[in-house]
Amino acid sequence: MEQDDDLIGKFERYVNPGLGRALRFMGLNAVEHTGRGALIIDEEGQEYIDCAGGYGVFVQGYQNPRIVARAHAQLDQLALSSRVLVNRPMIELAEDLARLTPGDLQYSFFCNSGAEAVEAALKFARIQTGRTRIISTYGAFHGKTMGALSVSGRDAYRLPFAPLMPDVTHVPYGDAAQAAAVMDDQVAAVIVEPIQGEGGVIVPPDDYLPALRRLCDQYGALLIADEVQTGIGRTGKLFAVEHSQVVPDLLCLAKALGGGVMPIGAVVGRPSAWTFFDSAPLIHTSTFGGSPLACAVAQEALRVTVEDDLPARATRLGHTLLTGLRRLQARYPRTLADVRGRGLMIGVEVPGAGVGGALISEMFQRHVLAVYTLNNDKVIRMVPPLVITAEQVGEVLDVWEQSLQAVDAVVDDLLDE
Template sequence: METTKQMKALDERFYMPAFSREIAIVKGEGSKVWDADGKEYIDCVAGIAVCSTGHCHPDVVKAICDQARQLIHCSNLYYVPHQGDLAKKIVEVTGLHKAFFSNSGAEATDGALKLARVRTGKKKFVAFTHGFHGRTIGSLAVTHKPGIREPFEPLGLPVTFVDYGDLEGVKKAVDSDTAGIIVEPIQGEAGVIIPPDSFFKGIREICDKTGALMIVDEVQTGMGRTGKWMAIQHTKVSPDIITMAKGIASGFPMGALAAREGLEFKKSEHGSTFAGGPLACAAGVATLNVIEKILPEVAVKGERFRKGLAKFNPRVRGLMIGISVGDRCPEIQKKCAEQGVLVNCAADGNLRLVPPLVITDAEIDRVVKVLNGALG
C-alpha cells in the first residue's frame, strides 16, 4: 500500500491542484477511517455528509458486489435493474410524484433548473446569499460565493440573489418571468445556518401567488441527515421540486430530483448515459433500507452532541452540527485531527460536523471530549 508521502508526490505531479489536503484516507468501517500511515480517526466529515450508512456498510457492499457480478452498465436506452425500485422509494420518502436520477448533486440542480424552465416557460431564478448548489455552469449560476462563481461568468442564467431569510427581498425579486426559487432548508456549506420555518412557508406562498416553482436543495440535508428523510419536512412545507445526492448511495456517486405531479421531463428533454445505472441504484436501494431502520435514532444522537457541546452554542438539527469559531477554525480542525477526530471548516469560520448516521454513543462522547479540548 502507498504511503501518504508517495500519494502526495503522485498528486503533486499528475493531478490538477484544485484541493487542499494533507491526510490520505485508505480504509473505512462504520464511523471510523484509517490513513495510509495506519492512524485511526472518528470521521465527522463522512465524505461531506455522503457516507450516511457509515463506511463500507455490509448491506451496501453486498448490494454493489452482487449487482457487479450481473451487470455494471447498460445505459438508459433500456430498463435498468433497481432503477424503478429506487425511484419508488424516493417518491415515497419525499411525498412527491416522480423521480429522475443524476450522477451528482450539481447535475441534480441542473436538472431542476431545466425542469423549472421547460414547464413554466419562464427564464429567471431567485437564489440566496451564502447558498451552494454545485460547480457546473448551471448550478454555479445559482451559487452565491463570488470567489468560485465570478471567475466563470457570464454563466447564462439570469439570477437574483437575496439575503437568506429575507422574505421581503424574495417578494421584490420575483416577477412574471421567474421560473423558480431555489433554496436550501439548512445552508450546509455556509456553516449549518438554520432559518425559521416561517421563511419557507413564506416562499411557498410567494410561489403559489406568482407561479414560480419552489425548488428545495436537499443535497446535503436529505437522506435522514436531520432526523427526517428531508429537512424541509420539519417545516410542513411541500416544495415543487427536491434535489438530492450525497447520502443517497453511501458514497457511490449519485444524485436525484423528485417533482410534484404535473412536473416531469418529456421524451428527449433530458437524459444521461450513466445516471441511475445498475450499481448506483443497487447502492441506493440498500442505503435507503438501512437509513429507514436507523432514522428514529438520528435526532437523539443530535441531542447528545448538543448537550455535550452546549457551552459553544452549537447549531444542531439531527446529525448536522455547526459551531462558530471564527479565525481559529483551521487550527481547531488540525487539533481535532491530531487527536483522531475529523471535522471540517465550512464558510465564515464555522466548524461543521456531519458524521455517519450510524455513529455510536461512545464515538459521539469521544468526539465531544476532543472538541471541548480543542475549542477550550
C-alpha cells in the same frame, strides 16, 4: 508501502498543487485506506472518527455491510444500463422515492451528482414554466457546474467564471420578504436549501419555507428544494422539508442517496412540474444516470436508513453533540462564537478562519476529522455518519475540549494573523 509524504508530493505534482500544499501545511498527510461505520482508517491502520462525513455523504456509515453486499450482487449481474431497455432497480428506486418523499412528489430523474441534480432541476423549471428567472440566496451552495454555480452564492467561486447564467437574483437567506420583494411573473423557480450547508449550517426561521411555498404558488413559480446535503435522514427527518410540512415542486438529492458506496443524484418532481416530459421525453438525459448498480445501492441505502431509523438516531445523537458543544462554547467563548444545527448537521462558528484551521489541525492530531463549510471558512461542520455511536460522540466532545484548550491559549495571536 508508499510513504505518506511521497504520496502527498505526487498529489501536488499530478493532481492539485495548491490543495496539496494546503494539506501539507495543515498536517493532513494521512492516506485513506478503508472505513467502517463512522471511522475512516488510513494506510498505517490509524483510525479517525469522521465528522466531515464526505461533506454529508456517509449517512449510513462507511462500507455499510448491507449496502456493500447489494453492490456486489448487482455488480455481478449488471452494472450499467444499455440505455435502450429499462432496468428494475431504477424503476423500483423511483417507486420507493415516490412513497417516501412528502406529498405528491412522484417522478424521478436520475443522474450522478448533486450539481447534476441541480442542473436538471433548473432546466426542468425553465421548460415547465416557460420562464427564465431564478431566485436564489446568498451563501447558497448548489454545485460547481455552470448552472448550479450561477445559483450558488459565493463570489470567490462565481466571479472567475462570469458571465454566468443570466436572470438569477440572489436574496438574503432566511428572509422570505426579501424573496417576495424581487418576485414577479417571470420567475421560473425559487431554489433553496432547507438548511444552508456550505453557507455555514444556517437554520432558517420555521416559517421560511412555508412562506416561500406560498410565494411560489401566488406567482406560478416552482419551488426547488436542494436536499443534496440535508437529504436522507441527516436533520432528523428523512427529508428536511418535512420539518415545515412543505412539499416542493422539485426535490434534489445526491450524497447520502448513494449509501456511501455509489455516486448518484436525483430530482424528484410533482406531476404538475413534470408535464414537459410528455411531449419531450429525451429533453434531458444522462448516459450513466439511472444505472442498475447505482440505483440498487440507493434502494438499499434508503432501506437501511428507514429500517434502522437513522433519522431518530440523528435527532438523539445530534442533541448530545449540540448540547456538549454549547457547554464548551460557554467555557471557551473567545474561541467558539456559535454552535447551531439540526440533527447531525451541526456548525461550529469560530471568530476567524485561522482559528478554525488551528482547531481542525488539533482535532486531526487527536484523530477526529473535521472541515470548514465551503462558503464560510469561519464555520467547522460536524456531519458525521448517522451510525456514529454514543461513545464516539463522547470521544468527539473530548477531542473538541482538548483542541479548544490548545487553541484558546493562542486565539488572540491567531486572530491577529
